[in-house]
Amino acid sequence: MSQEALSLNEYSSESPQNVRENVRQQLSNDIENFLKNGGNVQRVENNVRADPPKKPSMNYGSTPI
Numbered sequence: 001m002s003q004e005a006l007s008l009n010e011y012s013s014e015s016p017q018n019v020r021e022n023v024r025q026q027l028s029n030d031i032e033n034f035l036k037n038g039g040n041v042q043r044v045e046n047n048v049r050a051d052p053p054k055k056p057s058m059n060y061g062s063t064p065i
Helices: 016-036
Strands: none
16 A cells, blocks of 8 residues: 555544445555556466465474484
């Protein structure tokens, strides 16, 4: 979110529903500004991972006592 985005602590006296609506509105504004400034949003397939799972290492008991 942008630096202008308000933290949840600033909404502590408001109801959770109002807090969520304010955060959604700020996020929507941030996305709109991002797109206006030449930003690009890409759709990523559900099965794509940034870091694929690694094979577990079997090093139990390999260090001396």
